Structure formats: C-alpha cells, structure tokens
Amino acid sequence: MGQLSAAIFCWDKSDLNLLKEAKRQQLIQANITDPSDSDVSVRLDRKELSLHCHRMTRNTEVIRERIQAVLELFGGNSGRDTMGVPLFHERIWEL
Template sequence: MDIFRTAWPDLVVQLDVWHFMRRLAVGVTTDTHRLYAAFMGQLSAAIFCWDKSDLNLLNEAKRQQLIQANITDPSDSDVSVRLDRKELSLHCRRMTRSTEVIGERIQAVLELFGGDSGRDTMGVSLFHERIWELWKQQQKHVECLQDPKGVQLYTQTGTLKKGGVVLPVYRCARGSTSLESFHLHLQRFIPGKIYLCSFLCVLI
C-alpha cells in the first residue's frame, strides 16, 4: 500500500467487509453445514452495528403497526421479532464498530462456534482446526474494515410511512454494483499488476 500513499496521499483504501468475512469462512468445513448461515450472521453482527436513532424510529413504527393490529401494549420482544432484515436495511444505516470491539466480538464468535455449539446433530464441527491460524493472520486487517471518516456511504432516497411513523429510505454505497464497477475502473486505470477488487477505495 505504500506505493498508493506516495502517489495518491489522499487515497483511502479500506478492506471490503464481505471479502474479509470470506477469508475467515475458508476455515469452515463446508458452507452447507447447518450452522454456516448462523456463523456468517454473527460475524456480520460483530463487525456492524445499526444507527440507534434509525433503529429506535423503526421500532416505534413497528410498535404502532402492532397496536393498529389490536395487539395491546406490545413488548420490546414482540417488536424485535417482527423486524426483518429487509426492513432494517431499508430504513436503518449501519456502521462499523471500533477496531477493538470488532476484534473482541469476532474472537467471541469463533470461540462460540469452535466449541460444542459449533457441532451439528451428527457431531460434525463447523470449523477446520486452521480457523485459529486464519484468524491470527486476519487480525491485522481488522483496522482496515473501518468506514472512511467523513465519507457519506448512505443516501436518503425518500420516505415511507409505517404505523403512522415517517421512516427514511436509504441506499447504501457499501457493496453496491457501482462500487464494484469503480474497483474495475481503478484496476484498469492504475498501471501494473495491481488487484483492487477486494478493497473499498475512496478518493477524498
């Protein structure tokens, strides 16, 4: 990366979260393991958190919907179980946790699925033994997962009313087709054998 910093001092290069997760997933015995989806979901939750203000607004909208459906005084658990991933992605912004918290949470996820909780009904472990070596190699890249400071990754495209509550509708640049196309452009633009498809690159 030193060559980039020298030639383009204002170029921010971040590691794409999905590609980072796939690096750890190499330590899984098979992606058809019944716990694979749960593991990847926990891994994502270890890296990202939802914007609290957006999440509170969505919870209130869902609560009002339940009240309108004649569910009196719905509890927090009643509300949370009815929130699906599509709604969260549509109305709530996500951000990366701090480097320290991500490291601690990923360690906890690996320890959880690396024990008895990581075995299926046949006793097959989710992980190969090399999962710990992979994690040791990837820990140094956790810092590269941070969202670039001062860069707006979300654009509000409109609003939607649910339960009488007006919710923002967001579009995220993270993981979008346009971003992947930008990776391809950079690979062609910068001379030499340079592979940038695994990185989120932002010109400040």
C-alpha cells in the same frame, strides 16, 4: 457468516428507534394493545431493518473481542462438521 457480520456491523440506534416506534404504531392499529418491546422486536424483519436503518461499523476493539468470541465458539465441538472435521485449521490460533 451471520455471526461474523454481527461482530463487525450494528444498526444505527436512532434509525432503529424510529423503526421500532413505527412498528409499535402499526401493531396498535392492528388492535394489539400496548405491545411490549419484545413484541415489537420480534416482528421486525431483516428486510425492514435493511430498508430503513443504516448499518455502522463497530469500534475496533469491540470488533476484535466479538470476532475472538466467534472463533472460540467454533473452535470447540460446535466448530465441527457432521463428520467431526474442524471448520478451522489449528493454525488459525497461531495468528
């Protein structure tokens, strides 16, 4: 479900940049000198993102491509439960 959500929605870039800068300043105040972009991103949690950033719907073509990729990912061996039963019925590919 998380991958489908990520296929459809994205965080507003301007909101995300402001939040990252605020988190960077917070890390600097906590005596972490010159935090890298990955240091900042790792320390952002979902609650902060949802509290401070708007979510936007992606472009229709991007959504279609990303959902197709998720379906293909879970259509193979990754798409089976612990007993080997496919999560998606074969008819899903007929659409």
